[in-house]
Amino acid sequence: MTRLPLTVSLSTIALILACAAGAAAAEELCVCRYCQGAAQLGPEPGATTDARHYAPDRVIDVLNIKINVTPDFETHTIAGETTLTFKPISRPVDEVILDAVDLRVTSVTASQEIKDWVNDGEHLTILFAAPLKLDREAEVVVKYTAEPDKGLYFRTAKDGYPAGDTHLWTQGEPHEARHWFPNFDYPNEKSTSEVICHVPSEMTVLSNGSLVSTDEADGQKTVHWKQDLPHASYLICLAAGKFAELTDQAGDIPLGFYTQPSLAEHAKNSFADTAKIMEFYQQEIGVPYPWAKYYQVTGRDFIAGGMENTTLTVLTERTIYSDETENLRSSRNLDAHEMAHQWFGDYVTCEDWANLWLNEGFATFYTHLYDAHKLGRDEMLYRLYNDATRAILTKDKDTRPIVYRGYKAAWDQFDFRAYPKGAWVLHMLRSQLGKDLYRQAIKNYLEKHAFTSVTTPDLMAELEDVSGRSLDRFFDQWVYHGGFPVLKVSYKWLPKEGLAKVSVKQTQEVNNDVLLFHLPTKLRFAVDGKNIDHAITVDQKEQDFYVPLPGKPSIVRFDPELTVLAKVEFDKPQEMLEEQLKNEQDVVGRLLAVAALKKKKDAKSLEALKTALNSDPFYGVRLAAADALSDRESDEAYEALAASLNQEDARVRKEVIESIGKFYRAEALEQLSKVVSEEKNPDIAASAVRSLSAYTDPAALDAIRGAMGKESFQNVLAEAAIAAAARTADPTLTPAVMRTLSARRQDFTDRGMAESLQALGKLAKDTEHAPAARKVIVGYLNDPSSKVQTGAVEALGELGDRRSIAALRTYSSREDRLGRAAKQAIEKIEKDAPSAPKEVSELRKLVRELGEQQEKMADQLKELKGKNDADAATGDDEKKEPEK
Ligand SMILES: [Zn+2]
Known part of the structure; x- marks a missing residue:
C-alpha cells in the first residue's frame, strides 16, 4: 500500500504534508498505509501485547475463491455466495476453519457431506461427516449477508457524496477481506479468484484479472471477472459504481483509469505516467508484467494513499489535481509505488x-x-x-x-x-x-x-x-537488528607527509538491538579540480585513514555516492563548504553544504546561500537555500529571498514565500498579501495566507478575510484562510469564518469542512461569538458526511461550551469514530471547564463590552465636540442634541 498523501501540497492533502514534511514531499501522495493514521486500522485479529507473530499453519491449500456478490447501495448491505475450492495439504482433514467476520451465514453446502457448521462471528468452522482425502479437491459454498463496517465501503449520496459518484470499493490488507467474504485471510496462502457482481445497468464493475462476461437484463448487469493466476486473498478487490473511464496501452497490456464522474475533468493528470512506468519497470526488473491488465480506480475517502490489488489498484481521490497547481502536486510517485507492488507484493x-x-x-x-x-x-x-x-x-x-x-x-x-x-x-x-x-x-x-x-x-x-x-x-x-550508525568524521591535512588523515568514530549506542556497523564506502578528495577516490571500510569504534594525495584537497567527502545509511557529523572549514556548494557534479555534497552553512551566520555564508538560491541547477538545493536563509533575521537574508520571488519552479516559489513569511516585517506582509491576491497557483496562495496568521496588522486580517471568499481548486484557499484565522485568535475574523462555513459547504471537501469547523471552534472559544459559532457547528452535526459530522463534534469540543454536552451525548454511545470523537469532546469540555469557569468568560465578555462601550462613547464625545466647535463658529445653537 501507499501511505496517504503525505504531504501536502496537496494541500488538501494536508495529511500528506505531514508525512512528507518537506518540499519534495509536497509533490507526492503518501503511499499505502505508511503515512496514514493508525486510527482507521483495526488491531490484528488475535493480537496480544506480548505475542510474537508468525505465519499460521495451513491445513488446506485453497485453489480458487469464487465470490458472487450483490451490493445494495441503499442499505449498504451485501448478499454473497462464496465458493472455495481446496485440497488437504498433508493429511486428511475433517474440519476447515475460515476467517469470516460479522457475516450472517445462512447456509453452508459442500461437495462432501457436512456434519455441522458453526459461525461465531469471527470464524466459520465446517465439520465434515468423513475426513477429506489428501488428493481430492473439495468445494464448500457459503451463503451469507453482511453489512460490512470494514473490507467493503459504500460511498453514496446517503453518506454525503454526490449522487452521480455512487460507488463502493474494497480493501483487504492486512486483514479486512474476511469482512466481505469467508477465506483463509493470511498472506501465506494463494489461489486464483473470481468475482461476479450484480449491479444496476448504469454501473461499472471492476475486479482482478480478465473480464469473463457481462450480461444485462431488466436494468441489471452481471459482470464476471477472473484472476486465473494465484494471488493472496488480501489482494482480491471489487470496485463498483459510477465511474468515468480513461484507457491507454503499455505494449499489449491494457491500462485503465477510473474515477468519480465529478472528478473526471482532471483525471488525465494522474494517469499521465502510467504507461511509461510500466515500460520502465518491465525493463528494469527484467520480468515481464505478470498479469492480464493494469487498472487504477479512485475511491472516495479511501483509507490509505493507494492499495495494490492485483491488476486493480485503488487510489485515494485526493490524487486528482488540477493543472494550475503546476508541479506542486503529482500522482507519479503513488502511481509508481503501487505499480511496483504488482511484482513486489502481488507476484511474490x-x-x-x-x-x-x-x-x-x-x-x-x-x-x-x-x-x-x-x-x-x-x-x-x-x-x-x-x-x-x-x-x-x-x-x-x-x-x-x-x-x-x-x-x-x-x-x-x-x-x-x-x-x-x-x-x-x-x-x-x-x-x-x-x-x-x-x-x-x-x-x-x-x-x-x-x-x-x-x-x-x-x-x-x-x-x-x-x-x-x-x-x-x-x-x-x-x-x-535496528538503529543506524552515527558517525563523527574529522579531517586533517598533513603537509609534510602529503597525507590526508580522516578519522571516523561510530558513536551510536551498541547493544542487543543495535550493532557496531560494517560499512564499505569511499572517501573522495578534490585536488586541483580532479577527484581522487579512496575505498574504506568502517568497522571499528574508532578508525583513522591516511590517504596520500598530490596536494591539499579543496573538498573532502565521506561517502560521496550516498551509499551508506548513517547520521554523519563532519565539521568542515568554511572555504571547503563553499567549494562543495559550487560542485555541480555532487548534489548531495551541495545539500550537505547548505545544511552546514545554515548554522553559520556570517556574510560569506549568506552570499553562498544566496547564490545557491538563485542559480543552483537542482531545485532541491534552491529549496534548502531558501529555508536556510529564512533562519536568519538579517535584512540581507530577507532581501535575498524577496529578490527571488519569481522563481519559475513552483516548488521553490512556494518555499521562498513561506520563508518570507517567517520574517514578520511590514515588507513581508506586503509581499504575502500581494501573493494572496495575485498568485495563480492556489497552493502557493494558500501558503501565503497561512503565513499571514503570524501578523496582527489589519492588512493581514483583511487579506485573510478576503481569501475566504475566493474560489480555488478544492477550496484550498478558503480552507487555508480559515486555518489562518484560527491561528490569529482574532475574534473580528469569526463572523467571516461563520459566513464562509454557512454559505460555501458545497465548495469544501469533507476533510476541508471538518477541519474548518474545528478551526471555528478554536477561534470562537470564550468569545462573544461562541453562541453563534455553536449554532453554525451544530448545523453540521447532521451533515450526510460522517467525516463532517465528526469534524462538527470535535469542533464542539474545541469550543468548550457545556451547553453542547447534551447534543454530544446523543452520539457518545456509538461504537464508531463519531462516537469516540463525541466521548472525547465531552471529556475535553468537562476538563476545560474548571480552567475557564463561567465567571471568567463572563468577566472577559464584560471587559470586552466595556471596552467597546468606551470606544463608542469616545467617538460620540469627539463628534459632539466637533459639532459644538462648528456651532460656536457658525453661531447656530439650535441643535442641542447630538444625533446618533
Ligand atoms: Zn505500498
Whole structure:
C-alpha cells in the first residue's frame, strides 16, 4: 500500500504534508498505509501485547475463491455466495476453519457431506461427516449477508457524496477481506479468484484479472471477472459504481483509469505516467508484467494513499489535481509505488507482516528508480537523502529491526522501517553489488518464487548466489537488528607527509538491538579540480585513514555516492563548504553544504546561500537555500529571498514565500498579501495566507478575510484562510469564518469542512461569538458526511461550551469514530471547564463590552465636540442634541 498523501501540497492533502514534511514531499501522495493514521486500522485479529507473530499453519491449500456478490447501495448491505475450492495439504482433514467476520451465514453446502457448521462471528468452522482425502479437491459454498463496517465501503449520496459518484470499493490488507467474504485471510496462502457482481445497468464493475462476461437484463448487469493466476486473498478487490473511464496501452497490456464522474475533468493528470512506468519497470526488473491488465480506480475517502490489488489498484481521490497547481502536486510517485507492488507484493508476497519490507521496501525503492529514469540520478539521490534525514535518522529512539515479530498489530509494521528504510537497504545492496548483479539477483528471486510467498532469507539467497558474497552480516545489522550508525568524521591535512588523515568514530549506542556497523564506502578528495577516490571500510569504534594525495584537497567527502545509511557529523572549514556548494557534479555534497552553512551566520555564508538560491541547477538545493536563509533575521537574508520571488519552479516559489513569511516585517506582509491576491497557483496562495496568521496588522486580517471568499481548486484557499484565522485568535475574523462555513459547504471537501469547523471552534472559544459559532457547528452535526459530522463534534469540543454536552451525548454511545470523537469532546469540555469557569468568560465578555462601550462613547464625545466647535463658529445653537 501507499501511505496517504503525505504531504501536502496537496494541500488538501494536508495529511500528506505531514508525512512528507518537506518540499519534495509536497509533490507526492503518501503511499499505502505508511503515512496514514493508525486510527482507521483495526488491531490484528488475535493480537496480544506480548505475542510474537508468525505465519499460521495451513491445513488446506485453497485453489480458487469464487465470490458472487450483490451490493445494495441503499442499505449498504451485501448478499454473497462464496465458493472455495481446496485440497488437504498433508493429511486428511475433517474440519476447515475460515476467517469470516460479522457475516450472517445462512447456509453452508459442500461437495462432501457436512456434519455441522458453526459461525461465531469471527470464524466459520465446517465439520465434515468423513475426513477429506489428501488428493481430492473439495468445494464448500457459503451463503451469507453482511453489512460490512470494514473490507467493503459504500460511498453514496446517503453518506454525503454526490449522487452521480455512487460507488463502493474494497480493501483487504492486512486483514479486512474476511469482512466481505469467508477465506483463509493470511498472506501465506494463494489461489486464483473470481468475482461476479450484480449491479444496476448504469454501473461499472471492476475486479482482478480478465473480464469473463457481462450480461444485462431488466436494468441489471452481471459482470464476471477472473484472476486465473494465484494471488493472496488480501489482494482480491471489487470496485463498483459510477465511474468515468480513461484507457491507454503499455505494449499489449491494457491500462485503465477510473474515477468519480465529478472528478473526471482532471483525471488525465494522474494517469499521465502510467504507461511509461510500466515500460520502465518491465525493463528494469527484467520480468515481464505478470498479469492480464493494469487498472487504477479512485475511491472516495479511501483509507490509505493507494492499495495494490492485483491488476486493480485503488487510489485515494485526493490524487486528482488540477493543472494550475503546476508541479506542486503529482500522482507519479503513488502511481509508481503501487505499480511496483504488482511484482513486489502481488507476484511474490511477504509470507507474514514481519517480512512486510519485501513488499513496501521494494515498492518505495523502485519508485526512486523511476524518478532516476525520468528526472535523472540527482532526483533519486535527493529522495534517498530526504528519506534518510527526515524519516529514518530522526528515529533514534526506535531500535526495532525491520523484520520484527513483536508487534502488537499488523499495521505497526507499516512504518518507516518497511518503507524508507527498506528502500535504503535495497539501495545499499545495489550499491555494493553493482546494478547488473543486483538486477540479476532480483530477477532470479522473482522468477524462483513467482506466485508464492517469500521471506527475507529467500531474497538473501538469490543475492548471495549471483554475487558469491556472504550477506549474513549485512542482513544481520540492517534487517534483523535496528538503529543506524552515527558517525563523527574529522579531517586533517598533513603537509609534510602529503597525507590526508580522516578519522571516523561510530558513536551510536551498541547493544542487543543495535550493532557496531560494517560499512564499505569511499572517501573522495578534490585536488586541483580532479577527484581522487579512496575505498574504506568502517568497522571499528574508532578508525583513522591516511590517504596520500598530490596536494591539499579543496573538498573532502565521506561517502560521496550516498551509499551508506548513517547520521554523519563532519565539521568542515568554511572555504571547503563553499567549494562543495559550487560542485555541480555532487548534489548531495551541495545539500550537505547548505545544511552546514545554515548554522553559520556570517556574510560569506549568506552570499553562498544566496547564490545557491538563485542559480543552483537542482531545485532541491534552491529549496534548502531558501529555508536556510529564512533562519536568519538579517535584512540581507530577507532581501535575498524577496529578490527571488519569481522563481519559475513552483516548488521553490512556494518555499521562498513561506520563508518570507517567517520574517514578520511590514515588507513581508506586503509581499504575502500581494501573493494572496495575485498568485495563480492556489497552493502557493494558500501558503501565503497561512503565513499571514503570524501578523496582527489589519492588512493581514483583511487579506485573510478576503481569501475566504475566493474560489480555488478544492477550496484550498478558503480552507487555508480559515486555518489562518484560527491561528490569529482574532475574534473580528469569526463572523467571516461563520459566513464562509454557512454559505460555501458545497465548495469544501469533507476533510476541508471538518477541519474548518474545528478551526471555528478554536477561534470562537470564550468569545462573544461562541453562541453563534455553536449554532453554525451544530448545523453540521447532521451533515450526510460522517467525516463532517465528526469534524462538527470535535469542533464542539474545541469550543468548550457545556451547553453542547447534551447534543454530544446523543452520539457518545456509538461504537464508531463519531462516537469516540463525541466521548472525547465531552471529556475535553468537562476538563476545560474548571480552567475557564463561567465567571471568567463572563468577566472577559464584560471587559470586552466595556471596552467597546468606551470606544463608542469616545467617538460620540469627539463628534459632539466637533459639532459644538462648528456651532460656536457658525453661531447656530439650535441643535442641542447630538444625533446618533
Ligand atoms: Zn505500498
